[in-house]
Amino acid sequence: MIIDFIYLQLLLAILVVMLFTSMFRILREYERGVIFLLGRFYKIKGPGLILVIPFVQQIVRVDLRIVTMDIPSQDVISKDNVTVRVNAVLYFRVMDPQKAIINVENFLEATSQLAQTTMRSVLGQHELDEILSARDTLNADLQRILDQSTDAWGIKVSTVEIKHVDLDESMIRAIARQAEAERARRAKVIHATGELEASKQLLEAARMLGQQPEAIQLRYLQTLTEISSENSRIIVFPLPMELGRILQKMGAPEPHIEDPQAPSDIT
Numbered sequence: 001m002i003i004d005f006i007y008l009q010l011l012l013a014i015l016v017v018m019l020f021t022s023m024f025r026i027l028r029e030y031e032r033g034v035i036f037l038l039g040r041f042y043k044i045k046g047p048g049l050i051l052v053i054p055f056v057q058q059i060v061r062v063d064l065r066i067v068t069m070d071i072p073s074q075d076v077i078s079k080d081n082v083t084v085r086v087n088a089v090l091y092f093r094v095m096d097p098q099k100a101i102i103n104v105e106n107f108l109e110a111t112s113q114l115a116q117t118t119m120r121s122v123l124g125q126h127e128l129d130e131i132l133s134a135r136d137t138l139n140a141d142l143q144r145i146l147d148q149s150t151d152a153w154g155i156k157v158s159t160v161e162i163k164h165v166d167l168d169e170s171m172i173r174a175i176a177r178q179a180e181a182e183r184a185r186r187a188k189v190i191h192a193t194g195e196l197e198a199s200k201q202l203l204e205a206a207r208m209l210g211q212q213p214e215a216i217q218l219r220y221l222q223t224l225t226e227i228s229s230e231n232s233r234i235i236v237f238p239l240p241m242e243l244g245r246i247l248q249k250m251g252a253p254e255p256h257i258e259d260p261q262a263p264s265d266i267t
Contacts, residue, residue, distance in 0.1 A: 025050050025059060032097045034060045044097055062097040066158065067108070071115050073166070082128045085166040090115050090146070096154030104153045111150060115160070118145050128171075135162050 027033055027046035035042040036058045045059075052059050073087040092111060094100045100107045122141055123131055131138065142160040150157055167175070209215045 019054055022054055023051055025052055027061070030063060030065045032062050032064060034062060034097050034101045036060070041098065041102060060101050062094055062100060064094055064097070066091055066093045069108070069112055069115070071112070071119060074116055074120050076120050076123045076131075078123065078128045078131060079125060080127045082171060083168070084128065084131065086119065086123060086131070086162060087164055088115075088119060088142070088160060088162045090157065091159040092146075092150070092155050092157045094154055095156045099152065099154030107153050107155060110153065111146075111155060111157075114149055115142075115146060118142060118149070131165060138162060 025033065026049055029047045031046055033045045033050060033052075035045055035052065038056060042057065050059075069090040069092070071088040071090055073085045076084050076086050078084060090111070094107070104110045119142060122138065122145065126134070126138065139160050139162060142162075143157055146160060147157040209219065
């Protein structure tokens with residue numbers, strides 16, 4: 001009996017020590033503890049050493065660090081009826097541990113599902129060209145909508161970034177043809193603009209050379225100098241068009257003029 005009583009006392013002492021040590025919890029700097037007293041919210045404790053009464057109080061740890069969540073690829077139908085697969089990354093953190101634990105069952109899963117639904121809804125309101133080119137605007141819209149929706153959960157969405165947009169092979173070829181046609185159009189416009197500017201400069205040069213006839217002769221000699229410096233056996237001498245007209249007039253036969261005083265033959 002005495003030995004059994006000693007064992008019972010030893011067992012009780014061990015239980016008391018274990019119960020006493022379980023009352024103390026250590027929370028890291030980035031952790032907070034949501035304390036419930038008999039099932040009702042009591043207070044938020046931490047960081048550091050805190051005291052939790054066993055069987056009376058319960059604690060739920062909440063991490064306050066920024067969470068990086070990958071949004072799985074979603075099939076999105078754009079405004080111009082093009083199907084694309086889009087994935088993104090979401091950055092958020094818990095600002096109010098009380099709301100994050102009490103107002104939503106699992107704030108991580110809830111935030112993930114809300115991000116997927118919001119991304120499909122927002123991107124479906126834009127055309128394919130906007131999805132590919134205006135990512136900064138789309139990221140800002142997604143961040144604003146998600147931040148407003150998760151405010152009741154005590155969560156702050158800091159950034160949403162669209163990572164990749166997957167297109168069908170046929171759509172990729174169509175976009176390539178469109179880009180090629182756009183480049184060809186720009187090349188033609190640039191070429192036409194160059195021709196217009198060159199014609200204006202030539203017109204201005206012709207006006208200046210026309211004011212001084214000696215300038216045309218100097219330009220003619222400069223052209224011959226440039227031609228003679230090249231390794232060519234043939235030299236073309238440009239002649240003025242007026243000289244050709246003069247030679248043509250000199251080679252033409254004179255018209256026959258009848259003498260009014262010459263006797264006419266009368267039969």
